[in-house]
Every structure is written in C-alpha cells, then in structure tokens.
Amino acid sequence: MWIRLLCSVALAAVASVGTAAAQTAPKPPANDDCLACHGDPSTKRDDGRTLAVDAAAFERSTHGPMACVDCHADLAKLAEFPHESKLQPVKCGSCHDDIASKYHDSIHAWAKEKAGLIGAPSCANCHGSHDIRPHTDAASRVYRARVPETCGSCHAGVNEKFATGVHAAALKKGNSQAPSCADCHTAHGVQRVDSDTWKLKVTGECGTCHAQVVESFRRTFHGKVTELGFASVAACADCHGAHDILPARDPKSMVSKARLVETCGRCHQGATEKFVAYDPHPDPTSYARSPVLWWANRFYWLLIPGCFGFFGLHSALWFWRSRKEGGR
Amino acid sequence: MTPVSLAPLGEAPAAAPAYVRRFDAKTRALHIVVMTTFLGLSATGMPLLFSDAPWARAVATLFGGFHGAGLFHRAFGAVLLGAVVFHLGDVAWRAFVRRERGILWGPTSMMPQPRDFVDFYRQMKWFVGAGPRPSFEHFTYWEKFDYWAVLWGTAIMGAAGLILWFPVAASRVLPGWMFNVALFVHGAEATLAIGFIFVVHFFNGHLRPGKFPMDLVIFTGAVSSRELAHERADELARLRREHALAAYGVGEPAPSAIRRGFLIGTMALSIGLALFALIVYAVVR
Numbered sequence: 001m002w003i004r005l006l007c008s009v010a011l012a013a014v015a016s017v018g019t020a021a022a023q024t025a026p027k028p029p030a031n032d033d034c035l036a037c038h039g040d041p042s043t044k045r046d047d048g049r050t051l052a053v054d055a056a057a058f059e060r061s062t063h064g065p066m067a068c069v070d071c072h073a074d075l076a077k078l079a080e081f082p083h084e085s086k087l088q089p090v091k092c093g094s095c096h097d098d099i100a101s102k103y104h105d106s107i108h109a110w111a112k113e114k115a116g117l118i119g120a121p122s123c124a125n126c127h128g129s130h131d132i133r134p135h136t137d138a139a140s141r142v143y144r145a146r147v148p149e150t151c152g153s154c155h156a157g158v159n160e161k162f163a164t165g166v167h168a169a170a171l172k173k174g175n176s177q178a179p180s181c182a183d184c185h186t187a188h189g190v191q192r193v194d195s196d197t198w199k200l201k202v203t204g205e206c207g208t209c210h211a212q213v214v215e216s217f218r219r220t221f222h223g224k225v226t227e228l229g230f231a232s233v234a235a236c237a238d239c240h241g242a243h244d245i246l247p248a249r250d251p252k253s254m255v256s257k258a259r260l261v262e263t264c265g266r267c268h269q270g271a272t273e274k275f276v277a278y279d280p281h282p283d284p285t286s287y288a289r290s291p292v293l294w295w296a297n298r299f300y301w302l303l304i305p306g307c308f309g310f311f312g313l314h315s316a317l318w319f320w321r322s323r324k325e326g327g328r
Numbered sequence: 329m330t331p332v333s334l335a336p337l338g339e340a341p342a343a344a345p346a347y348v349r350r351f352d353a354k355t356r357a358l359h360i361v362v363m364t365t366f367l368g369l370s371a372t373g374m375p376l377l378f379s380d381a382p383w384a385r386a387v388a389t390l391f392g393g394f395h396g397a398g399l400f401h402r403a404f405g406a407v408l409l410g411a412v413v414f415h416l417g418d419v420a421w422r423a424f425v426r427r428e429r430g431i432l433w434g435p436t437s438m439m440p441q442p443r444d445f446v447d448f449y450r451q452m453k454w455f456v457g458a459g460p461r462p463s464f465e466h467f468t469y470w471e472k473f474d475y476w477a478v479l480w481g482t483a484i485m486g487a488a489g490l491i492l493w494f495p496v497a498a499s500r501v502l503p504g505w506m507f508n509v510a511l512f513v514h515g516a517e518a519t520l521a522i523g524f525i526f527v528v529h530f531f532n533g534h535l536r537p538g539k540f541p542m543d544l545v546i547f548t549g550a551v552s553s554r555e556l557a558h559e560r561a562d563e564l565a566r567l568r569r570e571h572a573l574a575a576y577g578v579g580e581p582a583p584s585a586i587r588r589g590f591l592i593g594t595m596a597l598s599i600g601l602a603l604f605a606l607i608v609y610a611v612v613r
Contacts, residue, residue, distance in 0.1 A: 224379040230394035278504030300516035311528040317455035322537035
C-alpha cells in the first residue's frame with residue numbers, strides 16, 4: 001500500500017517539474033536575435049560561403065512582416081546560440097500548399113527529387129530567398145519581363161533563341177499581353193515538351209491570345225486531328241517554331257515565303273512551291289482569301305439545307321398520308 | 329412467314345408468279361458492299377468531322393486511334409471506289425458491248441425519264457390528298473435520286489479523298505489551296521451523305537409505313553407480286569404486255585435468306601441510326 005503511495009508522489013513530482021520547465025522555456029528567437037549574427041555581412045560558413053542576410057532587403061520583401069523562424073521552422077524552439085549548422089530545408093508549401101502541389105508534379109520537381117539532378121530548381125532558384133518580391137513588382141525575379149532572364153540562368157540557349165523572337169520583342173517593349181516563358185510552360189507545373197499532352201495543350205495556350213488563328217487552324221486536318229487528341233500532326237510550334245517565332249514577312253521566319261517549302265517538307269517529303277499554296281488557316285467566309293473555298297461553302301450551304309428541307313418535307317408528308325390511309 | 333409486318337396489300341394479281349425477281353445477285357452484292365463501306369466510312373470519318381464532340385475520341389479509339397481509324401477509312405474508301413468503278417464498267421459493258429436494251433434509257437433504266445416528273449407531281453398530289461396513290465414503274469424518282477446521289481457523292485468524296493490521301497502527288501497538278509477545298513468538300517458532302525442515307529434513304533426504303541421496319545427486297549432480290557401490284561402496277565402491266573412476267577418469276581425466298589436479310593438489315597439500320605444519333609448529339613449539345 002505505501003509503495004503505491006510513494007509511486008504516486010514520485011510521479012506527481014516528475015509531472016510538476018515538467019510543467020515548470022515548459023513555463024520557463026525561451027520564446028522563439030526574434031528576427032533581431034537572428035540578425036545579431038546574420039546581419040553582419042562578414043558572417044561566413046566554414047567553407048567560406050556567406051551567411052549574411054540583407055535585413056533591409058528582407059524587410060522590403062513580400063515576407064518582410066514575417067519572423068525568420070516562420071520559415072526556418074526548426075529553429076522556432078531554439079534556446080541556445082549559435083545553432084547547428086545543418087538546418088532543415090525551408091518548406092514554402094506549408095503556406096503555399098496549392099503551388100507546392102503543382103510544383104511537385106512538374107518536371108523541375110521530378111528532376112530534383114527523383115532524378116537527383118542537383119541543378120534542378122526549387123522555389124528559391126526562381127523566386128530568391130530573403131528578397132522575394134511579388135511578380136507584379138518590376139524588381140522581382142519573376143516579373144513578366146524578367147522571367148526569361150530568370151529561366152535563362154539555367155536555360156541559357158533557349159533564352160538566347162527567345163530573345164530573337166517576336167514575343168521577346170513585344171515583352172521588351174513593355175507589352176503586358178506579351179508572353180514570357182511561364183505563359184506557355186506555366187510557372188510551377190512545367191512539363192516535358194516532348195509529351196503529347198503538352199503539345200496538345202499548348203495549342204490552346206496560343207489561342208488565348210491568337211483566338212481567331214487557332215479557330216481557323218481547327219478547320220484544317222491538322223487542327224481536327226490535334227483536337228481529337230492525337231499529336232502526330234502539325235500544331236502551332238511545328239510550323240511557327242517555339243521560342244524564336246518570327247512574323248511571316250521576315251525571311252528568317254519558318255513560315256516566310258522563302259522557307260515554307262522547307263518547313264512543310266519536314267513532314268511532307270517532296271513538298272513544292274505549289275504544295276505550300278495550302279492555307280493552314282482557312283476562312284471559307286472570306287472571298288478574298290480563297291474564292292474557290294468561298295464558292296464551295298456557298299454551294300453546300302444551299303445544297304445541304306435544300307436537300308434536307310426538301311426530303312424532310314417529302315418524308316413528313318409521306319408519313320402523314322400513309323398513316324391516313326391505314327399504313328400503306 | 330416473313331418477320332416484317334405488312335398491312336393488307338389486297339389480292340394477289342391473277343396469273344402472276346408469287347414472287348418476281350427485282351435485283352440480281354450482282355446488284356445485291358453491290359448494295360452490301362456500298363452499305364458496309366458507307367457505314368465504315370461514316371464511323372471512321374465522323375470522329376474527325378466532329379472532332380470537338382465528346383464521343384469523338386472514343387469512336388476513334390474503337391478503330392485503334394486516329395491512325396487506325398485513318399487506315400480503316402482509306403481501306404473502306406478504296407473498296408467503295410472500286411465497287412463504283414466496277415459498277416460503271418459493268419453498266420458500260422452491258423450498254424455498249426452487249427448492247428442490252430433498257431440500260432441507258434427506258435423504264436428499267438436509272439436515267440431520269442419524263443415520266444419521273446409526272447410521277448413526282450402525282451405523288452405530291454397524293455401527299456396533299458388531291459389525287460390517288462400513283463403507280464410506279466421499275467424505278468421510282470426517289471430511288472433514282474438515291475442512286476445518283478451515291479454516284480455523285482462517291483465521285484466528289486472519292487476525288488477529294490484521294491487528294492487528301494496523296495497531297496504531295498496531287499500538288500503536281502493542283503495548287504495547295506485545293507487541299508483546303510478538298511477537306512471542306514469532303515466534310516460537307518459527308519454531312520449531306522450521312523444525313524441523306526441515315527434519314528431519307530432509311531425512311532423511303534425501309535422505315536416508312538408499309539415497309540417498316542425494313543424492305544427485304546434488296547437482300548432477297550425478290551418482291552411479291554402482291555407488293556409489285558400495289559406499288560408498281562405500271563411495271564406489272566408492262567411485264568404482262570411484254571410477256572416477260574413468267575421469265576422474272578421466282579419462288580418465295582427461303583426462310584434462311586429472309587433471316588439473313590433481316591439480320592443484316594437490322595445491324596445496318598441500327599448502326600446507321602446510332603451514328604446519326606451521335607451527330608444530332610454533337611450538333612445540339
């Protein structure tokens with residue numbers, strides 16, 4: 001009996017000590033605590049890499065009001081400085097969960113997490129870390145006009161090509177509608193461009209600006225097959241190029257008069273000058289564009305309703321009369 | 329005996345064989361080929377014509393995707409073109425080499441005759457109750473329309489189809505914008521043909537009162553003399569005049585032939601109406 005009592009007393013003592021310890025636990029470190037070391041520009045890791053954080057830039061950043069340990073969450077319970085040198089990676093997804101899940105399905109995440117490609121980007125490679133600005137801010141790495149430069153820090157060759165094209169020129173002029181990388185490739189869910197799904201989807205993406213052009217494309221064999229969900233025929237980029245798109249009047253353009261035979265000939269071996277008189281964006285309602293197509297359209301717009309109207313009435317009358325005469 | 333329910337036709341004509349030969353084996357075979365390839369061409373072409381319809385991909389996948397459907401489409405097209413060319417050759421052979429009468433002109437010819445306009449006028453009068461039910465000769469005006477529609481359609485769609493099948497070869501003689509015209513015409517003519525066959529031909533030939541659910545004559549080749557007397561009294565009278573009735577007389581079609589015709593006809597009508605329903609859904613949705 002007294003043994004049980006002793007045990008209870010001992011347990012209660014242990015519990016009260018624990019509670020007391022929790023009550024006296026240190027508050028999470030404030031930003032100033034962190035900056036005591038990291039605010040010094042000369043703070044370095046053992047390997048010589050800087051550990052300094054530009055406090056002013058951080059305060060101007062979109063995360064300025066937040067605490068360091070909101071992101072560096074494993075330091076939230078830190079009591080003693082300096083802390084361990086190896087920290088957990090920052091999990092942006094703990095706040096930006098929808099974006100993180102998009103990223104997780106992307107080719108970038110696949111390369112980084114599954115293929116072990118150490119150069120593959122995660123959040124900070126594109127957005128920065130302590131100086132993140134909203135994409136509407138011209139100083140942001142992901143500001144529309146600066147996106148090609150940001151992506152180009154890895155995809156340098158693509159950026160070089162893109163810079164020669166009509167979209168980059170419009171972007172440089174400050175056209176807010178001009179596409180940068182993320183408009184076609186998306187920002188977070190970037191996919192392989194050799195997949196059928198991507199090729200079929202990006203045609204619709206071109207159509208968000210070039211709506212009428214895509215509508216006319218949908219009238220063609222190429223347009224119908226791709227709409228059906230098969231990518232083995234030409235879509236926008238197959239003829240126009242992807243990054244270095246140029247207007248047809250530019251002789252360097254894939255769809256210029258000078259290069260059409262070559263461009264069409266990539267699929268249609270043996271294509272000639274006569275062959276490329278094909279209109280990849282036909283409009284049967286435009287007489288000026290193609291008189292014969294216009295006439296064909298007119299003809300069938302008379303023939304089809306005429307035929308169906310005539311024989312529809314013929315059948316209806318026949319049915320009515322037959323029923324009246326007892327089914328014969 | 330027949331699975332087809334018919335309203336009373338009246339008395340069988342006196343001194344006539346019970347059944348009369350209407351279509352010979354070659355004609356029946358031609359109809360089977362045209363029917364099969366037409367259904368195949370429709371089913372494999374519709375996914376592309378209605379590429380934005382929700383069923384389009386599923387129908388294409390049924391034929392092995394866009395590539396498979398394309399191969400089937402070309403195969404059906406080649407067979408149909410071959411059949412039509414064979415038929416035209418046969419007509420020319422019979423008319424010009426064997427010098428058969430009644431091929432290019434006359435009551436047994438598919439050539440439109442002055443009589444067809446009179447028939448049409450009388451039929452219209454009957455429709456509106458202003459005259460008696462007209463009597464017809466061997467081919468009625470709507471049957472001739474069907475025949476010429478198939479010839480016209482095959483010629484137009486065959487030509488357009490060949491241009492689209494061999495664009496590089498076609499471009500040696502035609503400018504490239506003819507591919508645009510060819511694709512448009514192929515699709516428009518397909519709309520016309522599918523609508524015409526699956527609604528007008530189905531109704532005129534099979535589904536109308538008196539024939540419903542189908543007329544087996546195209547499968548058995550024989551028409552009862554009662555039905556002939558009811559629909560084509562003028563043909564019956566001519567055959568009597570020419571003393572040809574006995575020569576055309578045949579026995580009642582075997583039950584197996586009737587069953588076979590009914591099975592083929594049911595399948596073809598069902599597939600056709602199902603395809604038409606898909607089009608209606610694609611258009612009105």
